[in-house]
Amino acid sequence: MTSYSWSERFVVHDGVRLLCRDWGGSGTDVLLLHGLAGHSGEWDTTARLLRDSGHRVVAFDQRGHGGSERHPGDVSRAAYVSDVLAVVAELGLDRPVLVGQSLGGSTALLTAAARPGLPRALVLVEAGPDGAGPGLQEQIGGWLRGWPVPFPSREAAAAYLGGGKEPVGDGWAAGLEERADGLWPRFDPEVMVRSLDENATRSFWDEWAAVACPVLAVLGQGEQGGIVGGEEYAEMARVQPSLHGVSLPGTGHDLHLERPQLLHRLVVNFLRSLSSRPSCLGAHSSS
Numbered sequence: 001m002t003s004y005s006w007s008e009r010f011v012v013h014d015g016v017r018l019l020c021r022d023w024g025g026s027g028t029d030v031l032l033l034h035g036l037a038g039h040s041g042e043w044d045t046t047a048r049l050l051r052d053s054g055h056r057v058v059a060f061d062q063r064g065h066g067g068s069e070r071h072p073g074d075v076s077r078a079a080y081v082s083d084v085l086a087v088v089a090e091l092g093l094d095r096p097v098l099v100g101q102s103l104g105g106s107t108a109l110l111t112a113a114a115r116p117g118l119p120r121a122l123v124l125v126e127a128g129p130d131g132a133g134p135g136l137q138e139q140i141g142g143w144l145r146g147w148p149v150p151f152p153s154r155e156a157a158a159a160y161l162g163g164g165k166e167p168v169g170d171g172w173a174a175g176l177e178e179r180a181d182g183l184w185p186r187f188d189p190e191v192m193v194r195s196l197d198e199n200a201t202r203s204f205w206d207e208w209a210a211v212a213c214p215v216l217a218v219l220g221q222g223e224q225g226g227i228v229g230g231e232e233y234a235e236m237a238r239v240q241p242s243l244h245g246v247s248l249p250g251t252g253h254d255l256h257l258e259r260p261q262l263l264h265r266l267v268v269n270f271l272r273s274l275s276s277r278p279s280c281l282g283a284h285s286s287s
Contacts, residue, residue, distance in 0.1 A: 004048050011060070013086035014074075019067035020060040020087060025051035028120060028271060029093040031084065032059035035102030035126075037144060037185070037192050039066035039175035042101075045260040046267075053268050058096075060087055062104070064191040066175060071188060075195040080107045081114055088118065097271065101125040101256050102227075106199065113207035121274060122215045123267055126253050128228040128236055131203035137193045144189035150182025157183055163252075171257035209239050216270045218263060220255045221247040244270065 009020040021040045030050050032043040040059035051057045061068040063083055064075055072079070084107060088096060098119045100108030105127020112119045151157035154173045162169020176183040217236065220226040226247070228236075237243045246266055251258045 011087050011090045016069040016072050023047045023051045023057040025056045027054040029056045029096035031096040033100035033104030035104050041174050042171050049264040066186050077198045081111045084111045095120040097121045099123040113210040116212040119213050124217045128232050129204040129208035130232045132199050134200050136200045137196050141193040167257045168254045217245040219247045220251040221249045
């Protein structure tokens with residue numbers, strides 16, 4: 001029987017404690033990075049599949065999230081990147097593939113730009129180099145503050161958070177903390193808002209141009225998703241001609257929760273292709 005088991009490990013970096021889910025395994029190392037207000041458990045299905053496909057897999061709660069430090073003093077993009085470097089070093093990951101969704105994809109991109117020799121490859125799930133504009137923080141902050149907490153049950157939380165999509169609701173609800181009066185988020189909304197300071201004021205196209213490893217972009221395509229538009233993707237492909245992109249019809253921003261099996265297959269096929277050709281194809285296809 002396939003095991004979902006993982007071991008809990010902690011990395012302390014600059015006084016910030018980071019909770020890691022080490023899935024073990026052998027082969028190419030993979031580091032999974034969740035999005036804003038998310039948690040490492042969002043990757044459980046993908047992590048298990050990748051491990052069973054012959055990869056060493058680690059996910060971790062980024063600063064301000066989940067079981068990691070809830071109120072870090074520094075939530076800059078550079079701080080998130082430095083945490084990735086600390087986890088890679090402490091857990092002995094060798095040129096890991098960085099897989100990040102949303103803000104985790106931004107962290108992965110910036111890590112690849114800052115340390116070009118570190119990642120073997122980059123997988124951006126619903127993430128790109130465009131800035132989001134000043135209205136982003138107000139919008140996301142209002143949504144997070146508006147959660148009707150405490151939720152009385154995990155089912156109630158999933159129904160509220162899923163937007164009609166059961167796998168999405170279940171994924172978000174799994175990250176909640178059980179207290180005596182119900183279920184609460186394992187983050188402070190104000191910390192989440194501050195984590196978006198740079199994304200709201202600038203783009204990261206210079207960093208995108210500095211990425212030297214192969215890149216796969218996996219994008220949502222549906223009524224509730226895809227935050228990376230056609231113009232942004234076209235510019236991404238112009239700057240990085242070897243970019244390989246796949247859009248998944250009917251999926252939204254949390255496609256890693258909606259279609260983890262398909263995401264796993266795309267990642268595995270992408271990594272296999274790297275051993276047979278020098279770079280990825282510059283194509284934008286649908287699956």
